Amino acid sequence: MGLKNSHPKLFPGDIVEYPRNKYFSHxxxxxxxxxxxxxxxxxxxxxxxxxxxLFGRALRSEVRLDPLELLGTKYRVNNMMDDTHSPRDFHTAVKQSIDEMMGQAVTFDILFHNSEHQATLFRYGVKRSEQVSGTVE
Structure with a gap:
């Protein structure tokens, strides 16, 4: 991944990736x-x-706002689908979606609804997880 303890310039709506181990990121x-x-x-x-x-599901999940560095000091911007999908406008679509989801119970599923799926759903309106696709294939 080549991540350093750098702090890239962030814009509202950017997808932020935090490496967790060799295979998965948050x-x-x-x-x-x-x-x-x-x-x-x-x-x-x-x-x-x-x-x-074991089956990769947690019923007690939610969308939450946390300080950027609470999730980790090593991160990068990863707007991975910008070449194929137009990002939604932050103020008219993304922020509204986030605000509506905050605090609501969401079922986390490592294969079908993980943090990457949620992030791409907010930014692009499309659920996708490249790390799951790369692992399953």
């Missing part, structure tokens, strides 16, 4: 700043002690 969408603190909207477990069971 994804969120840059939401903007609140009181000078940058925030990311991302799909995460509701409870810190929630474990992802």
């Amino acid at each position: 994804f969120g969408v840059y939401y903007g700043e609140r009181d000078g603190v940058p925030y990311v909207a991302h799909l995460t477990c509701r409870d810190a002690d929630t474990k992802i069971p």
Whole structure:
């Protein structure tokens, strides 16, 4: 991945990728700043002690806003589908979608609805996970 502890310039609606291990990353969408603190909207477990069971599902998940660096100090912008899909306007579509989803129960599924699926759904209106596609193929 070639990630460094750098802080790229972020624009609201950018997909932010945080590497977790050799195979998977966590994804969120840059939401903007609140009181000078940058925030990311991302799909995460509701409870810190929630474990992802063997089948890769967690019923207690939600979209949440967290400070950018709370999720990790190594990250990159990964607007992976910009060449094939037009990004939706942040203020008229993405922000509204994020605000509507905040705090609602969402079923996390590692193959069909993970943080990357949620991030691409917010940015492009299309659910897609390149890391799942690359692993399954």
